[in-house]
Amino acid sequence: MSDTEGGRGVDRSIPDSLSSLYQEVILDHYRRPRNKGDLEGATHTVTMNNPLCGDVIELQLRVKDDRIAEARFKGRGCSISQAAASMMTGSLEGRTTSEALALTVKFKELMHGEPERMEDADLGDLRTLAGVAKFPVRIKCALLGFNCLEEMLEEEDGNPGGR
Amino acid sequence: MSTIDVARSSTPLDVERIRRDFPILDQEVHGRPLVYLDSAASSQKPDAVIEAVDRYYRHDHANVHRGVHALSTRATDAYEEARQLVAGHIGAASASEVVFVRGTTEAINLVASSWGPAAVEEGDEILLTRMEHHSNLVPWQLLAERTGARLRFVDVTPEGELALDDYERLLGPRTRLVGVTHVSNTLGVVNPVARITELAHDAGALCLVDGAQGAPHLPLDVGELGCDFYALSGHKMCGPTGIGVLWGRAEILAGMPPYQGGGEMIASVELERSTWAEVPHKFEAGTPHISGAVGLGAAIRYLDGIGMERIRAHERELTAYALGRLDEVERVHVYGPREGRAGVISFQYGDIHAHDLATILDRRGIAIRAGHHCNQPLMEHLGVSATARASFYLYNTREEVDALVDGLLFASDLFGGVGEPPRD
Numbered sequence: 016m017s018d019t020e021g022g023r024g025v026d027r028s029i030p031d032s033l034s035s036l037y038q039e040v041i042l043d044h045y046r047r048p049r050n051k052g053d054l055e056g057a058t059h060t061v062t063m064n065n066p067l068c069g070d071v072i073e074l075q076l077r078v079k080d081d082r083i084a085e086a087r088f089k090g091r092g093c094s095i096s097q098a099a100a101s102m103m104t105g106s107l108e109g110r111t112t113s114e115a116l117a118l119t120v121k122f123k124e125l126m127h128g129e130p131e132r133m134e135d136a137d138l139g140d141l142r143t144l145a146g147v148a149k150f151p152v153r154i155k156c157a158l159l160g161f162n163c164l165e166e167m168l169e170e171e172d173g174n175p176g177g178r
Numbered sequence: 179m180s181t182i183d184v185a186r187s188s189t190p191l192d193v194e195r196i197r198r199d200f201p202i203l204d205q206e207v208h209g210r211p212l213v214y215l216d217s218a219a220s221s222q223k224p225d226a227v228i229e230a231v232d233r234y235y236r237h238d239h240a241n242v243h244r245g246v247h248a249l250s251t252r253a254t255d256a257y258e259e260a261r262q263l264v265a266g267h268i269g270a271a272s273a274s275e276v277v278f279v280r281g282t283t284e285a286i287n288l289v290a291s292s293w294g295p296a297a298v299e300e301g302d303e304i305l306l307t308r309m310e311h312h313s314n315l316v317p318w319q320l321l322a323e324r325t326g327a328r329l330r331f332v333d334v335t336p337e338g339e340l341a342l343d344d345y346e347r348l349l350g351p352r353t354r355l356v357g358v359t360h361v362s363n364t365l366g367v368v369n370p371v372a373r374i375t376e377l378a379h380d381a382g383a384l385c386l387v388d389g390a391q392g393a394p395h396l397p398l399d400v401g402e403l404g405c406d407f408y409a410l411s412g413h414k415m416c417g418p419t420g421i422g423v424l425w426g427r428a429e430i431l432a433g434m435p436p437y438q439g440g441g442e443m444i445a446s447v448e449l450e451r452s453t454w455a456e457v458p459h460k461f462e463a464g465t466p467h468i469s470g471a472v473g474l475g476a477a478i479r480y481l482d483g484i485g486m487e488r489i490r491a492h493e494r495e496l497t498a499y500a501l502g503r504l505d506e507v508e509r510v511h512v513y514g515p516r517e518g519r520a521g522v523i524s525f526q527y528g529d530i531h532a533h534d535l536a537t538i539l540d541r542r543g544i545a546i547r548a549g550h551h552c553n554q555p556l557m558e559h560l561g562v563s564a565t566a567r568a569s570f571y572l573y574n575t576r577e578e579v580d581a582l583v584d585g586l587l588f589a590s591d592l593f594g595g596v597g598e599p600p601r602d
Binding site for chain 1: 564584
């Protein structure tokens with residue numbers, strides 16, 4: 016924690032919870048989202064929103080031989096929902112659909128604060144979102160992209176609505 | 179008005195003293211003094227209201243209008259006294275024009291379900307505005323579906339006011355009802371409802387005013403407004419949740435069929451048919467929210483004891499101060515007009531999304547609202563999916579506005595500066 020002198024004596028000390036929620040990596044993905052835009056030849060498209068706050072993610076995948084060849088997203092909303100979607104798309108490429116679903120399970124565990132997931136290299140940059148666990152009302156923001164993924168892949172499995 | 183009243187009505191509020199009436203304000207959130215800037219969503223309650231509800235349950239509770247015993251008489255008296263207090267506060271011609279409901283939403287649903295089907299036919303029009311809250315939109319959509327009526331919408335100007343020329347253009351021989359909010363819960367603009375009602379009546383239409391954001395903040399006289407229905411919520415004006423009011427002109431209420439059937443609302447019941455009680459009881463089926471009405475009565479006593487003119491003046495002054503302070507912050511964009519507004523300020527802060535801002539401010543003890551404010555069509559019109567909203571009431575101070583502005587600067591630091599708002 017640092018306490019800088021503000022112009023009008025503003026207390027600008029940053030609580031740990033906030034500095035871990037808004038890490039540079041997350042803000043960078045928010046401001047310069049990766050894999051954003053339309054995907055030519057998409058085989059799967061799902062759009063979901065959070066009706067309470069208006070955040071929207073549209074996820075598009077190109078799946079070939081049960082493997083995710085490309086993932087893109089479009090959407091609007093808070094830094095957490097957009098950064099999580101940006102990171103997620105980056106980590107999906109090359110995975111089989113069941114590997115992608117396994118990643119979803121791990122990410123949800125991370126959101127529930129399970130300590131072993133913070134060490135799980137499989138989650139990559141997504142681990143920087145671990146701080147969301149301390150803000151229960153924001154977990155749904157982080158999960159929006161993964162909810163799209165789950166919806167499309169579980170439908171594929173003939174197991175719809177297993178959110 | 180006597181000379182003493184005139185002097186008092188122009189005295190500024192002693193806000194520090196008022197704050198002591200609201201026990202909830204005296205607490206820390208995340209280690210900092212609570213700064214509650216979300217009264218447009220729900221206001222806090224003074225001791226007078228909390229104690230009135232407590233006293234009612236400890237001493238006077240029984241069911242109303244049916245017992246001959248002492249407690250039932252006391253409960254009935256308390257409930258009907260609350261109705262009188264509401265009538266006096268809003269300038270109703272008679273307490274029988276005051277129907278207790280759960281809140282503004284139920285009040286509007288009551289009109290749409292009871293008045294609507296008998297008065298509206300296929301091809302008729304209900305004229306609403308683009309700034310209505312979902313609760314003054316969806317009940318009319320349901321009525322339109324049921325009757326084949328058509329909904330039309332008055333435009334909002336780029337400044338965030340109702341386009342009155344568009345309103346006059348849309349008013350026509352098929353317009354049966356005009357539904358308009360007194361104060362926009364997103365833009366803060368105070369609509370000229372007296373003028374709107376006058377034009378509606380000239381066109382042969384009724385006018386319903388959604389007073390959810392008006393009644394808590396403005397001196398009110400439904401006779402002066404001239405409207406036909408006025409809907410309000412108790413919890414936004416220092417009263418309990420779950421109690422609200424539909425005010426309607428006596429002759430219109432008398433002609434409307436019941437909204438729900440049950441006890442309390444009947445004159446006599448046979449197996450095949452019943453006759454209805456007089457208004458307002460015709461619309462109050464079942465045991466009502468007695469303690470809620472008692473609490474609302476206490477809230478009205480409290481507000482009237484301070485004076486709505488003074489409350490309005492305080493909020494005007496605080497809103498002007500807040501707009502000035504927000505002007506100092508680079509990349510803050512405030513929605514709605516500069517003048518003629520109530521204590522509601524919706525804004526965007528560069529590329530810091532409203533939800534992020536609300537989370538960050540919360541960690542500094544500051545409660546604001548973020549989202550679409552149950553105003554999705556208006557948000558669409560403004561071209562945003564969410565805004566941050568700070569709203570004020572009689573207990574808010576300049577220091578709290580300063581805390582908000584400091585919080586914005588803090589958020590900017592945390593985000594490493596504030597950029598242009600993102601484009602889709």
